[in-house]
Amino acid sequence: MSQLHTLNKACFEHSAVQDCLKALADGDALILLEDGVYLTDKFDSALKGRNITLHVVQYDAAARGLHPQNAAFIDARQFVTLCCEYNKTLSWY
Amino acid sequence: MAADFDKEGFLLDLSAWNRDIAEQIARSEQIELNAAHWEIIELARRFYTQHEHSPEMRPLVKYVKQELGDDKGNSLYLLSLFPDSPAKRVSKIAGLPRPANCL
Amino acid sequence: MSPLVPDNSMNNTKSTLFILRSTPYQGHRALEGIEAVLAASVFEQPLGVLFIGDGVWQLKKQQQAEQIERRNLAALLSSFPLYDIESVYVDESSLEGKHLHSNDLLLPVSTLSAAGMAELVANHDTVLTF
Numbered sequence: 001m002s003q004l005h006t007l008n009k010a011c012f013e014h015s016a017v018q019d020c021l022k023a024l025a026d027g028d029a030l031i032l033l034e035d036g037v038y039l040t041d042k043f044d045s046a047l048k049g050r051n052i053t054l055h056v057v058q059y060d061a062a063a064r065g066l067h068p069q070n071a072a073f074i075d076a077r078q079f080v081t082l083c084c085e086y087n088k089t090l091s092w093y
Numbered sequence: 094m095a096a097d098f099d100k101e102g103f104l105l106d107l108s109a110w111n112r113d114i115a116e117q118i119a120r121s122e123q124i125e126l127n128a129a130h131w132e133i134i135e136l137a138r139r140f141y142t143q144h145e146h147s148p149e150m151r152p153l154v155k156y157v158k159q160e161l162g163d164d165k166g167n168s169l170y171l172l173s174l175f176p177d178s179p180a181k182r183v184s185k186i187a188g189l190p191r192p193a194n195c196l
Numbered sequence: 197m198s199p200l201v202p203d204n205s206m207n208n209t210k211s212t213l214f215i216l217r218s219t220p221y222q223g224h225r226a227l228e229g230i231e232a233v234l235a236a237s238v239f240e241q242p243l244g245v246l247f248i249g250d251g252v253w254q255l256k257k258q259q260q261a262e263q264i265e266r267r268n269l270a271a272l273l274s275s276f277p278l279y280d281i282e283s284v285y286v287d288e289s290s291l292e293g294k295h296l297h298s299n300d301l302l303l304p305v306s307t308l309s310a311a312g313m314a315e316l317v318a319n320h321d322t323v324l325t326f
Binding site: 008010011034035038041059060062063064065066067 | 219220221222249250253256257258259260261262263264266270294295
Binding site: 140143144145146148149151152155156159193194 | 231234235237238267268271272274275278279280
């Protein structure tokens with residue numbers, strides 16, 4: 001069963017980020033929101049070769065002056081849609 | 094002019110500001126606005142748009158100096174146009190919030 | 197480049213160093229820090245600002261805070277030169293860790309090593325962190 005994870009922390013060494021990384025399974029999806037968007041590039045590398053979809057909340061990235069290349073941006077409506085598509089949503093904070 | 098002000102005469106709804114309201118506020122401050130006043134008012138509004146807060150005296154003087162030169166970028170010139178507390182008066186007339194650190 | 201030693205040439209001056217280490221839009225700590233810096237500048241005492249860790253994100257150009265209905269901290273920071281706040285420092289390893297360069301930042305800064313930061317802290321009478 002695929003899970004949806006959300007992460008809102010900026011520091012890669014933060015326990016929320018490390019715990020999330022351990023909990024991510026193939027087939028899962030991860031949404032970076034709020035300060036989590038600062039980790040877009042780091043997660044791109046960390047998830048290479050794994051079957052995990054990475055989504056980035058666009059308005060949170062824009063607010064912070066970030067324009068990561070090749071990011072799979074989502075808006076508010078797509079965020080809600082994703083939450084409905086998955087069985088469970090795990091919020092890591 | 095149905096605009097609302099706080100106890101000190103600062104505009105409550107900043108989007109309600111226009112030149113007529115500025116004249117109205119200036120009159121209540123016993124100031125007759127001329128081109129020199131408007132030059133400073135417009136600069137203060139530009140400062141607010143750029144920096145998202147009302148200029149206090151020092152940054153206002155420096156900003157005026159930057160934009161209009163030394164003749165106008167000094168406290169005496171601003172005091173001559175807006176007596177007593179120029180930064181507070183300019184912000185009030187320009188329809189901006191009260192500067193944070195004005196005494 | 198600004199000196200690491202504040203100008204205490206006048207007697208009875210007290211120098212303050214502000215260390216800003218919060219991201220701009222998580223809670224209000226970053227805004228509190230910037231407001232404290234601007235308020236302190238009124239007293240015309242020597243003042244330094246050090247951005248470290250997540251705090252360096254406050255200096256990132258092109259912030260569109262209206263997208264999350266928050267006050268734009270970049271707009272506030274850009275007014276520092278008008279307050280004569282010129283001693284602005286950044287921890288160089290924090291920049292490197294985030295793949296940021298000086299030209300990504302909205303203010304001119306002096307980058308410091310760990311030793312430089314220790315010297316900066318030692319040279320100020322008061323240090324406040326936000």
